[in-house]
Every structure is written in C-alpha cells, then in structure tokens.
Amino acid sequence: MLKIAIAKSLKPQYWVQARSLKMATDAENKVHHHYTHTDPCKDLRWTARECYQFLYSKPWKSVNDYYLDLVNGRSSLAELFGHKDVDDIVDEYAPENNLPDDQSGRWARVTYKIVVSYHGEFFDGWQKQPGLNTVQKPVERSIGIFVDERKAQQRKKKGLPVEGIVVVAGRTDKGVTALHQVCSFYTWRKDVSIEDIKHAINLAAPEKLRVVSVSQVSRAFHPNFSAKWRRYLYIFPLGEGDCREQSSEIGEMEIAEDDHKENFKDLLTEKEELDGVKKPTSFSVRRVDQLLHQLEGKLLSYKMFARDTKASRNIGPPTECFMYHARAAESRIPCSNKDHVDGMKVMCIELVANRFLRRMVRVLVATVVREAAAGSEEDVLLKLMEARCRRATAPPAPPDGLCLVDVGYSDFDPQKCFIC
Structure with a gap:
C-alpha cells in the first residue's frame, strides 16, 4: 500500500522517464540472432x-x-528485347461491360478503367500520404471535376477538396516506375467522355505522369481483385x-x-x-x-x-x-x-x-x-x-x-x- 501511495504521488514526467529508462535497458539486453549460412559458399557470400x-x-x-523515355513514349521495350512484337505482349484485356437491362439505382453508375504510366523518380510511391508527392494525389485531384454533384456537395460541407476516389491494382514504392499501372473510378454523371479523363490526368504532371488508355468497364471490375497476374x-x-x-x-x-x-x-x-x-x-x-x-x-x-x-x-x-x-x-x-x-x-x-x-x-x-x-x-x-x-x-x-x-x-x- 505504501508503494502504491508513493507511486501515485509522483508526477507524470517521472513515470515517463522511468519507462524510457526501462525500455533502453531492455534494448541493451536484447539478443539479436543472426542467420548463419552453413553451405560451402558461406565465406564467399556478401554481408x-x-x-x-x-x-x-x-x-x-x-x-x-x-525509364523516363519509356513513360513518355519516346522509347519502346522492343529496343531492349530485340523483337518488334514485344509491345503486343502487354495485356490490354478489359472485362466486358455486362450491365443489366435495368440500369437504375446502384447499377446506374459508370466505372472507368484507367491505365497510367509514371516515372518513379518524381513520386513518393503510389499511395496518397500527407506531405508526400504520390501518384494517387494528382490522379484523384484531376478527376475531381467528374464527381457527381451530390458527392461534390458532401465533400464541400465537410471542408474537403472535391476529389475523386480511385482504386489501384497494386501500390508501388517510392522510386518505382510503372508503364501500365491500372486504376479505376466511378461516377453517376453521364456526360463524362474518355478524352476528357485523359486530358485532365495528363495535365496533372506533364512528362512525369501519362495516361495510356481509358475504357468503360463493368461495375464488377476491380483493378486489384480482378487481376490474375502482375509483371x-x-x-x-x-x-x-x-x-x-x-x-x-x-x-x-x-x-x-x-x-x-x-x-x-x-x-x-x-x-x-x-x-x-x-x-x-x-x-x-x-x-x-x-x-x-x-x-x-x-x-x-x-x-x-x-x-x-x-x-x-x-x-x-x-x-x-x-x-x-x-x-x-x-x-x-x-x-x-x-x-x-x-x-x-x-x-x-x-x-x-x-x-x-x-x-x-x-x-x-x-x-x-x-x-x-x-x-x-x-x-x-x-x-x-x-x-x-x-x-x-x-x-x-x-x-x-x-x-x-x-x-x-x-x-x-x-x-x-x-x-x-
């Protein structure tokens, strides 16, 4: 009881200092077990x-x-691998747009598949993060003009910028380039054209980010879950x-x-x-x-x-x-x-x-x-x-x-x- 009373009487900063001291002591006493290679090449293997x-x-x-030339279409993978049909190897398949006859309610929205190319040197990866220059940020900002009126008003009331929401096939790390990254977004607006989407995204980061293709796909399409492989x-x-x-x-x-x-x-x-x-x-x-x-x-x-x-x-x-x-x-x-x-x-x-x-x-x-x-x-x-x-x-x-x-x-x- 006496120890508890003394502990309660201590100021919070003393608790913080004591805990920090304990964590430092534990770190010093922690043993790190390194992996030991036992094969004949262990002495030749780099650390x-x-x-x-x-x-x-x-x-x-x-x-x-x-890579920058590839992203901007000034070069081709055919130069790298020596056969002209290498560009035809890239998979451009998009699921068929099998919508029900009654395209009302939740089926009334339109989903667009967007294939983008970007150079990793200029971006801090794909995923949008505060204070970082990521690919997702300019893409969502550029398609904000295609958001339906109801969604736009909701974001304005919350003090948020009017931006679109995209889902992607796979997040790339900082410095990683992509030639055919796939993402998608949907909207209830019917006056959106494919050329408008291309133009808006291409203006977001010229020479760094480029739209390869845009197509309308089924509502069931998901860039990540629908994908069968990545190259x-x-x-x-x-x-x-x-x-x-x-x-x-x-x-x-x-x-x-x-x-x-x-x-x-x-x-x-x-x-x-x-x-x-x-x-x-x-x-x-x-x-x-x-x-x-x-x-x-x-x-x-x-x-x-x-x-x-x-x-x-x-x-x-x-x-x-x-x-x-x-x-x-x-x-x-x-x-x-x-x-x-x-x-x-x-x-x-x-x-x-x-x-x-x-x-x-x-x-x-x-x-x-x-x-x-x-x-x-x-x-x-x-x-x-x-x-x-x-x-x-x-x-x-x-x-x-x-x-x-x-x-x-x-x-x-x-x-x-x-x-x-």
Whole structure:
C-alpha cells in the first residue's frame, strides 16, 4: 500500500522517464540472432553492408533516363528485347461491360478503367500520404471535376477538396516506375467522355505522369481483385567487371585477386581483411537465370523476401505467391555516355506472379545477385524460403531499376513473355 501511495504521488514526467529508462535497458539486453549460412559458399557470400554498397554503387541514372523515355513514349521495350512484337505482349484485356437491362439505382453508375504510366523518380510511391508527392494525389485531384454533384456537395460541407476516389491494382514504392499501372473510378454523371479523363490526368504532371488508355468497364471490375497476374521488370546496370562467364562446375569461382583488392576493398570489414577472405566482385547472368528458374510454377511463401510485417506473423496464404515466370537475360539500353556507344550493358529480370508482397521483388533481385556471385547451388532460393530470420536474405535492391510493366486480367500465357 505504501508503494502504491508513493507511486501515485509522483508526477507524470517521472513515470515517463522511468519507462524510457526501462525500455533502453531492455534494448541493451536484447539478443539479436543472426542467420548463419552453413553451405560451402558461406565465406564467399556478401554481408548486408557489402551487398548494399555493391548494388547502390551502380550507374542508375542511365536506367532512370531510359525509364523516363519509356513513360513518355519516346522509347519502346522492343529496343531492349530485340523483337518488334514485344509491345503486343502487354495485356490490354478489359472485362466486358455486362450491365443489366435495368440500369437504375446502384447499377446506374459508370466505372472507368484507367491505365497510367509514371516515372518513379518524381513520386513518393503510389499511395496518397500527407506531405508526400504520390501518384494517387494528382490522379484523384484531376478527376475531381467528374464527381457527381451530390458527392461534390458532401465533400464541400465537410471542408474537403472535391476529389475523386480511385482504386489501384497494386501500390508501388517510392522510386518505382510503372508503364501500365491500372486504376479505376466511378461516377453517376453521364456526360463524362474518355478524352476528357485523359486530358485532365495528363495535365496533372506533364512528362512525369501519362495516361495510356481509358475504357468503360463493368461495375464488377476491380483493378486489384480482378487481376490474375502482375509483371515486373528489373533492369540492373552491369559494369565492366560485374559480369563473368558461367563456370561449368557448380560452385567454382573465377576471382581475380588483384581486381578484388582494388575494387572491393571498401566492402571488406577489418576482420575479413585480416582473415584473408577473398570475396567475388562479379556474377554470371546465366547463373542468375538458373536460380530464378527454380521458382517457376511453384506456390511458395515469400515471407523471408517481404518487408512489411514481422516474419513470425506472415504464416500461410497471406505470404504465398505463385510465380508464373522468373527469368534473367543480358541486354543493352540507350546511353548518352560516350563510353557506351552501343548502349549500356544491363541485366534484365522478368518476374510474373499472381501477387507480390511489399519490396519482395527488390529483395529477391538483391538476394539472387548475391547468391550468383557466391556460386550457390541452384536450389538456394528454395532453401531460403524455409529460413526463420530475414537476415538470411539480402537488403532490398535500389528502387531505380524496378518497373511495373503491366497487370493481366486474362489467364497468363507463357508464350507472351519478354525473356524466354
């Protein structure tokens, strides 16, 4: 009773200070269990710091410039993959407008499917957030003029700006580009034309955001729930010493020690330098392709490759994704640098799945590059699925190289892929 009386007599600030002190003490005593790789390549595998520095040191500006040309229609993916019909691969299917004969009441509203293209360098992701320049914000603001009168009056009474409400196929992170992002909105107004919608959105952020197409669809259409697959493309710039030929023997490493000491010195910790650990400075694109190919046609939990909620909470279907297509190939992109007359050499990674978790593609790309450099076995990504600590995977690759190419609403056709 005496302790309770003394506690009640203390001022609130003392309670706050005591609690902060306890939290700091608990944090100091907390033990962080790091994932330990036990395979033969464990000493050749980059640490998180080394992987981060290797990935972010690349010339991403050339990739950003190429994506900007794609967004504004000044370039085409056909230049990247070498076949003219690559643009026809993009899925433009829209559900038929099967409305009932009696189009009154809730069926009287009109739903529009909008396909937009935007450059991630200029936006803080898709989802609208206070104080951030997101894609959703200018899109909803621009279609506010198409909101019906009743909805407009309701927002004005609440002191809110007259804006539309759009739903999207998938939210992209800050810095991620999209060529065919799908969103939709509905209105009860009958005087809205497709050209008016295009014009309004195109004026919102010129050279950064562009409307690819607008179509009227069924009220039952939902950009996210109606989608059957998503296609992502990751363009990874390759330097002169980044790429090496695939060895015929699995796990055999071809490392130039002189180049290693010069180019990778900053990535080694003092302990590693003392121990004389020689880590690779290059990887094989062919090996990356082999590692990714093991994921095709499998329904797996990608919780170790996700960066949203705690891994212990990601159990079961919420983290399961079916990978339709996962391949990698070498190509070249146009580059203004005089040193790259024939274009900059890049690695293209194409991933198609029914869904993707937050930052899953970026973590997967970084991890597969790390494993290819270390000379890991072909099933290493499948083994990492069973890990219990996210430190088993690499930190996310830069968002500059990631692009949402398109969203499919028809069954996936394996023949319609960029990389075969």
